[in-house]
Amino acid sequence: MKEYSAFDILGPVMIGPSSSHTAGAARLGKIASEIAGTGFYKVVFYLHGSFAKTYKGHGTNKALVAGILGLDPSDEKLRDSFDIAKSKNIKVEFIEADLGYQHPNSVKIVFKYHDKEDFYVMGSSIGGGSIIINNINGVQVEFTGAYPTIILKYPDRKGVISVISSILANAEINIATMRVTREGNIATMICELDSQITDDVIKEISNFKDLAYIRFINTRRS
Amino acid sequence: MFNKGSELINLCNEKQAKIFEIVIEKEQKTSGLSYDEVIKKMKETLEVMKSSATSALNKEIVSVSGLTGGNSKRVQDYKNNHKTISGEFINSAMAKALSTSEVNASMGKICASPTAGASGIVPSALLAAQEKLNVDDDMLVNALFTAAGIGEIVAKNATVAGAEGGCQAECGVAAAMAAGAITEMAGGTPSQALTAASFALINIMGLVCDPIAGLVEYPCNLRNASGVINALISADLALAEVQSLIPFDEVVEAMYKVGKSLPESLRETAQGGIADTPTGRKLSDEVIK
Numbered sequence: 001m002k003e004y005s006a007f008d009i010l011g012p013v014m015i016g017p018s019s020s021h022t023a024g025a026a027r028l029g030k031i032a033s034e035i036a037g038t039g040f041y042k043v044v045f046y047l048h049g050s051f052a053k054t055y056k057g058h059g060t061n062k063a064l065v066a067g068i069l070g071l072d073p074s075d076e077k078l079r080d081s082f083d084i085a086k087s088k089n090i091k092v093e094f095i096e097a098d099l100g101y102q103h104p105n106s107v108k109i110v111f112k113y114h115d116k117e118d119f120y121v122m123g124s125s126i127g128g129g130s131i132i133i134n135n136i137n138g139v140q141v142e143f144t145g146a147y148p149t150i151i152l153k154y155p156d157r158k159g160v161i162s163v164i165s166s167i168l169a170n171a172e173i174n175i176a177t178m179r180v181t182r183e184g185n186i187a188t189m190i191c192e193l194d195s196q197i198t199d200d201v202i203k204e205i206s207n208f209k210d211l212a213y214i215r216f217i218n219t220r221r222s
Numbered sequence: 223m224f225n226k227g228s229e230l231i232n233l234c235n236e237k238q239a240k241i242f243e244i245v246i247e248k249e250q251k252t253s254g255l256s257y258d259e260v261i262k263k264m265k266e267t268l269e270v271m272k273s274s275a276t277s278a279l280n281k282e283i284v285s286v287s288g289l290t291g292g293n294s295k296r297v298q299d300y301k302n303n304h305k306t307i308s309g310e311f312i313n314s315a316m317a318k319a320l321s322t323s324e325v326n327a328s329m330g331k332i333c334a335s336p337t338a339g340a341s342g343i344v345p346s347a348l349l350a351a352q353e354k355l356n357v358d359d360d361m362l363v364n365a366l367f368t369a370a371g372i373g374e375i376v377a378k379n380a381t382v383a384g385a386e387g388g389c390q391a392e393c394g395v396a397a398a399m400a401a402g403a404i405t406e407m408a409g410g411t412p413s414q415a416l417t418a419a420s421f422a423l424i425n426i427m428g429l430v431c432d433p434i435a436g437l438v439e440y441p442c443n444l445r446n447a448s449g450v451i452n453a454l455i456s457a458d459l460a461l462a463e464v465q466s467l468i469p470f471d472e473v474v475e476a477m478y479k480v481g482k483s484l485p486e487s488l489r490e491t492a493q494g495g496i497a498d499t500p501t502g503r504k505l506s507d508e509v510i511k
Contacts, residue, residue: 001225001378006249006370007263009336009377009399010344013270016326017286017438019338050436057287057437057509059329079329127383128334 012129015078020105021051021058024125026078028133029067031145032109032121034217035136040111040119042091043068049104051125052096064107065092073129103132139188140181145217147176147192150205153213156187164191164205171201186212223248225378227416227470230371234412241402241412242364245371264363267333271322271345274332278321285327287509290439294320297447311350315454316447318346323443336373336382339438340396342446344369347400347453348407355408365407369399372419379471380478384431385490387481393442393449394429394477397422400453405460416470418460423473425452428480430488432495435506441496 005011014023033040045064047055055061059079066081069088077084085092099106103124110120122135133143136151143149154160161180168175174194181188197216206214224230224244233244249260277283279298284291294317300306301313322342326332335344348362348369355361373382376395381387401418410418426449434440460466468476487494496502 003223003252004374004377005253006245006260006367006374007267009370009373009382010264010267010366011334013267013331013333014338015329016332016338016341017329019334022329023334023338054436054510057285057289057435057439059286062329074331076331127385128337 008128012073014073014129015059015063015076018058019129020125020127021054021060022063022078023073023129024105024127024131025051025060025063025107026067026071026073027129027131027145028107028123028125029064029109030070030072031067031131031133031217032123033068033070033111035121035133035151035215036109036111036119037215039115040068040090040113042093042112044093044095044110044112046095046097046099046108046110048097048099048102048106048108051105051107055094061094064109068109068111108135136188139183141188141190142179143177143190143192148195148197149193149217150189150191150197151213151215151217152189152191152205152208152211154187154189154208154211156182156185160187160189160208163208164189167201167204168193171198173197173201224371225375227375227474230375231412231416240364240368241371241406241415242367245367245374246364249367261363264366265359268359268363268366270331270333271335272349274322274325274330274341275318275345275349276321277330278324279317283324283328283330285324285437285439286329287327287435287437287439289434289437289505289509290327290443291324293443294318294324311354312451312454314353315346315350315450318349319343319446319450320443322346323446327437327439327443335369336377336395336399337384337392339384339433339442340392340446340449342443343393343396343449343453344400344403346446346450347397347404350450350454351404351407351457357407361407365403368406368415369403372402372416373399375471376474376477380474381481387478388484388489389429389431389445390423390426390477391481392431393445394423394426397426397449397452397456400450401456401460404453404457408457408461410457410461414460414463417464417466418456420466420468420470420473421456421459421464422452423477424468425456427477428484430484430495431490432488432497433490433492434497434502435509436490436492436497437509
């Protein structure tokens with residue numbers, strides 16, 4: 001049986017009106033932008049299902065924009081996120097879309113850059129402010145952002161899993177979950193951890209050769 | 223640790239402790255935080271609740287969609303200027319419940335208790351009881367742990383999501399949490415606290431979730447106002463030693479079964495109930511476009 005904290009029941013402290021359509025949307029935006037990386041000049045949100053139907057009344061649009069600007073779901077600046085985006089010269093666009101067989105509260109967030117190709121992240125808000133990220137640039141993934149997370153893409157070869165796990169073990173970081181998938185010869189590893197990722201670990205893993213993509217997400221659900 | 227109401231009562235009896243003491247101890251164990259840290263965190267939660275429960279009393283706050291707003295102030299003004307039917311205490315509690323509801327719908331800061339849609343009930347019930355019992359904020363913080371313990375049992379054995387169990391799982395559970403917390407704060411035993419929680423759930427068993435346009439506004443705000451009253455009277459019934467014939471755990475299970483047997487149209491889809499009235503549909507068309 002899942003254990004709850006008193007602050008799961010009396011919480012989260014959040015900007016209303018809906019934990020799934022507002023707080024969850026802000027978290028989706030925030031984690032997506034951490035995965036994509038900064039420097040984007042425009043973000044397009046493809047809203048699916050209930051997100052598409054009710055996003056204006058729930059402030060889902062404002063929450064998503066607040067998220068990509070790095071604001072937390074409890075930040076009262078959330079409702080002014082459009083103005084903040086404007087002042088930072090970041091354009092936003094909302095498109096109602098059918099993303100296929102997805103949870104009803106899903107969004108595909110496309111980040112546009114001047115100097116590199118588009119980057120997209122897809123995720124769902126699954127209730128109570130919790131989320132799942134399920135696609136990064138076409139690669140199926142599944143993680144919640146509730147834990148510090150390492151995302152790696154690399155040409156598949158022997159021994160990577162054991163090297164990563166020993167780097168983490170040496171730093172006394174426990175692995176909560178580890179998933180590795182492969183498309184073609186490119187492997188994607190998602191590793192959720194029980195404690196924050198230290199600078200030394202980031203440095204050591206970044207030294208790996210042939211990494212196609214690497215991201216460290218230290219946000220923890222407060 | 224406890225998963226059931228019966229286990230919680232056994233723990234209270236074994237340790238000669240109140241519910242809130244058991245819940246605080248468990249929170250310390252699972253989070254690794256000290257007693258002071260856990261209390262401090264709940265104090266911050268209480269501050270958010272106080273602010274949301276009072277900020278719409280004297281200022282008209284309108285929702286993002288424009289569908290609702292200003293009701294907290296209406297009730298507050300009415301209470302201050304008229305001879306009311308149900309009295310100052312009840313009207314004051316309703317105004318506070320509406321306040322949090324309106325803050326929530328206007329993209330203000332609230333604490334989900336246990337959800338955003340039902341977030342008006344626990345704060346208003348506790349603040350009303352605080353006035354009546356003349357207790358300090360430390361007692362309210364303890365009461366919030368009692369409320370969290372009761373909510374946790376429901377979350378583990380049933381649901382607190384309207385999409386899964388209807389409004390009884392949101393406003394019903396919020397009222398149950400508040401009823402139990404007030405009962406304990408007023409000097410009731412742990413058993414009486416769970417009896418109060420049972421009454422609150424029984425009183426609204428089967429309540430559907432039918433928000434107009436799928437927005438957390440109407441009838442949500444009305445059900446926050448009636449939910450706080452449900453909490454207050456359930457606490458009084460239990461403190462008066464009215465006996466609950468059905469144990470809390472069985473009431474929770476019944477609530478879950480009822481929730482699951484509700485058609486999907488009555489579980490937060492805006493396809494039934496008040497949302498599916500001709501006027502409800504018309505209002506929905508107006509706010510959604």
